[in-house]
Amino acid sequence: MLKIDKISSRYAQVQVLKDVSLEVREGEVLGLLGRNGAGKSTLLKSIMGLVEVNAGSISMDDVILSELQAHQIPKNGIGYVPQGRRLFSELTVEENLKMGLLVRDSSKDVLEWALSLFPVLKTRMSQKSGTLSGGEQQMVATARALCIQPKFLLMDEPSEGLMPSMIETIFETIEKLKNENVGVLLVEQKIEGTLRVSDRIVFMENGFMREESDPQALAENPEPLAKYVGVKAHAS
């Protein structure tokens, strides 16, 4: 279990997260919703050790992640798909995926598994990743994180800037990961897809965790969506 226990995080002197607690179980998708600036991306970065956690703790099973250096965190099985994809654009697709494989000395089977989720990448292996289309770049970013063999995958707006068919592929992939017992912490702006794949929804506002709900309850009572995301109604 990935456990975030009363953490506060800051950029320099700016306190961004305040007393945030939540848990993600293996094989569970937790959707994290909120307006821009609510602290969602900062929470993911805090888990990855990229933002200073100045109170509370982050742990996975018996390992206190918040006491580790950033580069030691993925070795425990935490994958990160950052906002905007942030591929190593001058590296080939193959080299990007190798970066994932090297984290935990994953075998070729893991690579095959990741590629089986995005077969089109097999034909792009020697291409510089910066020359791919947005959708293909998102596939590489996700496959790269999967090459770590993550127990938990943190995804920061994976559908951003993608065409609808590609967005559907991303959500289908998340569902497949759930079936593979990978826990997913999903930050998204696409409400409908998020509600469809998530087991639980957590709302954030101004750096605080405000409310937890489940997608079915939100279908019946969408008021939190209006309150924390600004969505008046949603398609169920």
Added chain:
Amino acid sequence: MSSWINENGPLLFLALLDGTVTAFVLALIALGLSLVFGVMRIVNIAHGEFFMLGAVFSWFAFDLTDDPLWGFLLALVLAPALVGGIAVFSDRFILRKIKYHPESTIVATIGLLYVIQSLTLIVFGPEARAVEAPLYFRIQFPWFGYSGYKLIVAGMSALGLLGVWLLMIRSKLGLYMRATQQDLEIAKTYGVPTKKIYAAVFALGGGLAALAGVLVVPIRQADHLMGLEPLLLSFIVVIIGGLGSIRGTIVAAFIIGISDGIISVFYEPTLAKMLATLFVAMVLVLKPSGLYGEEVA
């Protein structure tokens, strides 16, 4: 035209030979500077001192063994390793302490330059000292004889460049260096120990400059002030080629080296330096990121 070639052909050939040797050595020195800037985003003003230390250590090795060949071989192994060690020490206790802040590192490496220079002056003395070439032979061309050692310098520099290229393309360390160069933060999220990578890059940069110093010292002499000229030339090369670009560095080293050879032989060495500086100014105006540098949005 044919009469010009008949008259100046041998001179042109000599200029090309000298220019090629200069280009290979310059590429070796400038590549270290370029790697350090590319990966660590710092401008190492002390880079020329690493070159100087290579030459000075080479003199000590020669003095210790009293044999040009054994001294050269000893220096070839020890000088890059020792300078690499000094670079790691500097990284750990100076650059890391100031968090690799771009402006602060310029000041810090200027300080490092003076510390290394002053210590060398104290230990090595102010006079220039000659180091005998490990091998002495001449290659006889139809028009003139040419130093065989200079061609060995070019060949070994080429091997050094090839080694760095293989390291960058084929090894895990090279992959991690390239990933760190492109996105430090995301490299961390893929398990890259970026502090160690920084130390390795700084050591590699210093080691390459020291290797160039070992190779060059039998052609010229070792003295504590010899780091300045290669530093300036390296900056010219790195700016023309594009900061952080290996390919650009090598191409620019050949542009500068060959043109330096030709202009020096037919006109004056000073004119070659002037034109190189002018070329840098043109590149900065027309393509600020350099010939192969990444455009900054």
